[in-house]
Amino acid sequence: MQDNEQTKDHMTRADLLTGGVILVLGIAVVWLSWNMPRLGTRGIHPATAPGLVPGLLGIALTFCGGILMTRSVRVFGDSAGWIGFMRLFTTPEAGRVAATLGLALIYALVLVGWLPFWAATAIFVFAFIVMFERGFVVSPHPMWRSLLTAAIQAIIVAIVVTLVFERGFLVRLP
Amino acid sequence: MFDGLTLLGEGLAHFLTPTSLFNVAWATLVGIIIGVLPGLTATMGVALLVTLTYPMQPDQAILCLMCIYVGAIYGGSRTAILLAIPGTPASAATTLDGYPLALAGKGGLAMGLATTSSALGTMVGIFCLVLLAPLLAEAAINFGSYEFFWLALFGVVISGRMTAFDDPIKGYLAGLLGLLVAMIGMEGLHAYRRFTFGVPALGGGIDLIPAMVGAFGLAEILIVMKKRVAARIVDASDRVVPKFSELWKYRRTTLRSGIIGTIVGIIPGVGEDIGAWGAYAAARRNSPEREQFGKGSLEGLIAAETGNSAAIPGAMIPTLTLALPGSAAAAVLIAAMFIHGIRPGPMLMVENAPFLYQVVAMLVFASIAITIFGLLLTRPLLRVMTVPRERLMPVVYVLCVIGSFAITQRLFDVYVMVAFGVIGFFLREMRYPMAPLVMGIILGTLLDVNLRRGLALSDGDISPFFTRPVSAAICTLIILSILFSIPVVKRRVTSLFTKTGRAAASKD
Numbered sequence: 001m002q003d004n005e006q007t008k009d010h011m012t013r014a015d016l017l018t019g020g021v022i023l024v025l026g027i028a029v030v031w032l033s034w035n036m037p038r039l040g041t042r043g044i045h046p047a048t049a050p051g052l053v054p055g056l057l058g059i060a061l062t063f064c065g066g067i068l069m070t071r072s073v074r075v076f077g078d079s080a081g082w083i084g085f086m087r088l089f090t091t092p093e094a095g096r097v098a099a100t101l102g103l104a105l106i107y108a109l110v111l112v113g114w115l116p117f118w119a120a121t122a123i124f125v126f127a128f129i130v131m132f133e134r135g136f137v138v139s140p141h142p143m144w145r146s147l148l149t150a151a152i153q154a155i156i157v158a159i160v161v162t163l164v165f166e167r168g169f170l171v172r173l174p
Numbered sequence: 175m176f177d178g179l180t181l182l183g184e185g186l187a188h189f190l191t192p193t194s195l196f197n198v199a200w201a202t203l204v205g206i207i208i209g210v211l212p213g214l215t216a217t218m219g220v221a222l223l224v225t226l227t228y229p230m231q232p233d234q235a236i237l238c239l240m241c242i243y244v245g246a247i248y249g250g251s252r253t254a255i256l257l258a259i260p261g262t263p264a265s266a267a268t269t270l271d272g273y274p275l276a277l278a279g280k281g282g283l284a285m286g287l288a289t290t291s292s293a294l295g296t297m298v299g300i301f302c303l304v305l306l307a308p309l310l311a312e313a314a315i316n317f318g319s320y321e322f323f324w325l326a327l328f329g330v331v332i333s334g335r336m337t338a339f340d341d342p343i344k345g346y347l348a349g350l351l352g353l354l355v356a357m358i359g360m361e362g363l364h365a366y367r368r369f370t371f372g373v374p375a376l377g378g379g380i381d382l383i384p385a386m387v388g389a390f391g392l393a394e395i396l397i398v399m400k401k402r403v404a405a406r407i408v409d410a411s412d413r414v415v416p417k418f419s420e421l422w423k424y425r426r427t428t429l430r431s432g433i434i435g436t437i438v439g440i441i442p443g444v445g446e447d448i449g450a451w452g453a454y455a456a457a458r459r460n461s462p463e464r465e466q467f468g469k470g471s472l473e474g475l476i477a478a479e480t481g482n483s484a485a486i487p488g489a490m491i492p493t494l495t496l497a498l499p500g501s502a503a504a505a506v507l508i509a510a511m512f513i514h515g516i517r518p519g520p521m522l523m524v525e526n527a528p529f530l531y532q533v534v535a536m537l538v539f540a541s542i543a544i545t546i547f548g549l550l551l552t553r554p555l556l557r558v559m560t561v562p563r564e565r566l567m568p569v570v571y572v573l574c575v576i577g578s579f580a581i582t583q584r585l586f587d588v589y590v591m592v593a594f595g596v597i598g599f600f601l602r603e604m605r606y607p608m609a610p611l612v613m614g615i616i617l618g619t620l621l622d623v624n625l626r627r628g629l630a631l632s633d634g635d636i637s638p639f640f641t642r643p644v645s646a647a648i649c650t651l652i653i654l655s656i657l658f659s660i661p662v663v664k665r666r667v668t669s670l671f672t673k674t675g676r677a678a679a680s681k682d
Contacts, residue, residue, distance in 0.1 A: 011604065011605070014603075014604045015604070018604060022347060029354065032369065036366070036368065037366065039364055039366070042364070044364060045629070045630050045633070045634060046634070047626065047629035047630065047634040048363055048364070048626040048627075048629055048630045049626075050361050050363075050364055050366040050368055051368075052625070052626060052629075053353075053357065053621065053622040053625060053626070054354070054357045054368060054369070057350055057353050057354050057357065060346075060350050061347070061350050061351075061354070064343055064346060064347050064350065065347075067343055068343060068347070092402070093400045093401075093402070096399050096400055097396050097399065097400045097599075099399075100395060100396055100399040100400075100567075101396060101596065103568075104392060104395070104396075104571055104592065104595070105592065107571070107575070108575055108588050108589070108591075108592050109589070109592070112575060112585070112588065113585055121572050124568060124571075124572070125568040125569065125572065128564070128567070128568035128571075129564055129565060129568065132399070132564035133564050153565060157568075157569055157572065161569075161572055161573075161576070165225070165576055165580075169225070169226050169228065169229060170228070170229050171225055171226075171228060171576065171580045172580070172583050173576060173579070173580075174575065174576075174579045174583075174585060174588065
């Protein structure tokens with residue numbers, strides 16, 4: 001029951017923050033749409049200006065963002081609640097998300113394009129398995145076994161994926 | 175009538191070749207495996223495997239994707255029954271009775287009934303697809319810019335309303351964000367580049383496939399890896415093949431659930447999960463054994479599985495005839511159809527009528543395949559469930575990178591996938607549904623172009639948007655849908671019709 005209340009409180013705070021972001025985004029979209037050329041010099045009807053629909057969307061976003069903020073604004077001044085909310089980012093769950101995201105970003109933004117695809121894939125798969133089998137749980141297996149099986153899977157995935165997509169399905173890989 | 179039957183026969187015969195049957199077999203099996211694995215959804219599966227279909231002929235490509243779609247929606251029931259975790263969101267209602275049945279030693283029977291119900295549900299939906307799609311396509315030929323503008327808006331609004339039932343504003347916001355994404359890039363009327371901020375790669379807009387792979391792939395991986403432990407599989411060694419009497423006993427539930435699932439499928443952007451919940455709720459209301467629901471009711475299980483499977487052919491009705499996706503996975507199918515040169519929409523029956531019946535044939539073959547695999551491959555599918563997520567998710571992410579890169583072979587699309595993955599994860603954590611976002615992305619151009627084209631045709635006069643009969647009807651539906659999502663309005667209106675509602679309203 002208490003957990004439920006806490007989750008609700010966290011959701012309200014998240015809504016307040018998101019509402020603020022959406023409100024700002026909506027205003028920015030309205031401003032950018034208003035400043036889009038109306039193309040009047042090309043004899044174009046003003047009702048078909050490129051900024052019309054984005055402008056309407058911006059107004060709708062601002063309105064919805066405003067509602068989201070207004071209905072959550074009661075939690076704004078409760079600083080103790082905000083401290084509890086910030087603790088969400090230091091839980092083990094948040095750690096697992098951060099680790100997954102970190103590896104995913106390194107693979108997609110750094111390794112792919114810099115190393116050959118098979119090598120980037122092998123490194124990523126190996127690092128992912130090792131991090132989650134050894135870093136986040138107490139594994140019943142010895143370290144050498146995790147490393148060995150992770151390395152075998154990484155090599156198999158790298159070779160099979162490269163061959164299947166490049167040779168089998170004629171897809172160019174990054 | 176007879177033309178339709180002839181085309182249907184030709185559609186079925188078209189796929190009676192060794193290549194087609196081989197494609198049906200592997201694609202359905204891959205779909206079932208995707209559905210069985212928790213964290214992999216039907217939409218994600220279809221989006222990832224679009225890549226594999228590039229070198230194929232258009233009919234074979236869509237056949238594979240359709241089989242993956244049907245297989246994945248069915249496959250989710252396995253995990254729901256044996257792990258109490260829905261393999262895909264469509265199987266959430268199946269968990270309620272499937273898992274208690276497995277705990278009571280009837281896991282095999284539950285799996286068998288889920289299989290036959292899925293096949294029967296698909297068949298009910300197929301019947302409605304054959305019946306309704308040509309009629310809707312014929313009616314839609316007379317639609318103009320005014321009607322298409324409202325249809326696009328209706329798709330986003332109704333999807334937002336139905337997929338975020340507790341908090342509709344989040345559904346609407348997801349839809350608005352999707353529409354905003356669709357505004358990026360060169361617009362269709364005057365070739366003006368909007369919101370590109372000098373980035374050349376944004377000129378062509380955001381492609382749907384990388385965005386979907388991110389929102390349904392990477393976001394899903396992050397959600398799966400966030401959780402701490404995996405559940406234990408319940409033993410299921412009883413008989414799998416159900417008796418005919420068990421199926422016959424619940425024939426009314428099957429038919430009702432099939433029709434409800436199909437209707438839900440027809441509603442744009444409202445997919446199989448809502449189909450299952452709708453069918454489940456109706457079955458509970460009408461059942462003499464309603465106290466058994468949630469404790470291991472065979473009827474509840476049948477209703478949920480029939481409902482979610484019937485939503486697939488249902489979703490294909492607006493997808494094929496209006497190019498209005500009936501579900502998130504159908505949105506990917508539309509993108510795949512365009513990639514392969516097939517143009518869904520009102521002109522489909524004029525330009526490519528056999529294709530509609532080929533889709534019907536694809537669904538028939540897919541449902542036969544899920545019945546065969548579902549009843550025969552019980553043990554191997556149990557093995558699939560035991561694959562640890564630490565070993566599976568990195569492979570899925572590699573496929574996400576390939577899937578987003580392969581369409582235009584630009585690393586920019588990989589970055590789009592990553593961005594949508596991160597945004598999608600945070601939105602889901604804050605309970606924003608993903609379907610309206612997808613609907614917004616795919617319907618944004620339709621909405622934008624038709625609003626401005628309509629205004630150009632009427633010389634800036636907005637009255638045709640409200641006075642043409644179909645436009646007025648869709649506009650009224652949109653307004654009612656939005657009004658009913660405002661709690662005060664909903665309470666007041668309910669109070670007019672019910673005693674308890676009147677009492678609640680008077681307390682206000």
